[in-house]
Amino acid sequence: MNLIKIAISLIFLLTVSSLASLQAQEYQISLLTCDPGEEIYSSFGHSGIRVLDLNTGRDVVYNYGTFDFGAPNFVLNFAGGRLDYYLSVSTFDRFIAEYDYFQRSVREQVLSLNEQQKTELIQFLETNYLPENRAYRYDFFFDNCATRVRDAISTVLGDQLVWHDEVREPIEKTFRELIDEMVYYMSWSDLGIDLALGSRLDRDATPLEEQFLPKYVEGAFSRAEIQGDGPTRPLVGQSRVILDFEKPAGSFGAVNPYWIFWVIAIIFTAITFIGFKKGKLFIGFDVVFFGILGVIGLVMSALWIGSEIPSTKYNWNILWAFPGHLVLAIVLVKKTIKPWVLKYLLFALIMADAAVVFWILGWQSFHPSLIPLLLVLILRTNYLYYNLGKFKRVEK
Structure with a gap:
């Protein structure tokens, strides 16, 4: 009888332990897409990864778009392509408060990841956040806050992630045309960009290359599917608007x-x-x-x-x-x-x-x-x- 009680107790403890472990891994992971701001450095929008622990309530945003204006030789390093950006982590409330203050809309796409994929993504982000890993050499077109978010998801899902770019808007655009979409009415900034950047901007960008802009990452996520780990499902399971502000009417301004x-x-x-x-x-x-x-x-x-x-x-x-x-x-x-x-x-x-x-x-x-x-x-x-x-x- 004692052996039976001991066996039942062990089974109970193992069951509770397994449930607690499973419960501890319950997360909600989302892509956050933020509308452009009025300053040139914010005029292309922003992307971040939100990780919400459904058990503890810990709610944080992993942000690959952090830089230091006060860094030595900031302007020269930026112009020379030698500026490092880095991954930072902030609370969701603090992240949203900044965009609320500047009246920039924010949209959320909740990802349909299974628990193993969520765990692997969190481990990937935490590894990137280590002091020796968090800095990276910024490249506006090929390695920025939007492409880093996309690449993190791609790394975790691998071949299970199918983009379905064939159903996107079929109009091909050059890199310069993609930039113009964002800064067209910022005429002096648009002029400065066109003066500084050469003929390489005048080739058509591939669907993957378009995703240097956050709004194109958002569009790509909305089309993508996860395959091979069970029933095929959309990458984005749910979408919602967190902040919604009316976009100001475009204007070149009096002095252009x-x-x-x-x-x-x-x-x-x-x-x-x-x-x-x-x-x-x-x-x-x-x-x-x-x-x-x-x-x-x-x-x-x-x-x-x-x-x-x-x-x-x-x-x-x-x-x-x-x-x-x-x-x-x-x-x-x-x-x-x-x-x-x-x-x-x-x-x-x-x-x-x-x-x-x-x-x-x-x-x-x-x-x-x-x-x-x-x-x-x-x-x-x-x-x-x-x-x-x-x-x-x-x-x-």
């Missing part, structure tokens, strides 16, 4: 490059016409114009040569914003010019024409606001080439 550059073009056209009629050069305008183009060219050259970001290479904006224009601006101030100046003006004219050809042929898409500046460059290099020698002595 579109009308400002056309005003500059009109001014240069007027002074060229007046100069032609009255026999004047108005060279001061050219000194400022070519000086600014030269400085822009120096920055683009530095990014091309010195940055570790592949997208800054092969930037054909340099055809019209050439660093040599800065030297031209300096020599135009002098009373005498050397013969090479006229040759350089012809070279600059040809380069500007080449930029237009590159644009038309689709080798690189330039920002639309640059059209009037290209016209000014073609106009003034042509005018100076034929008239500079009439007003300044050319050294022999």
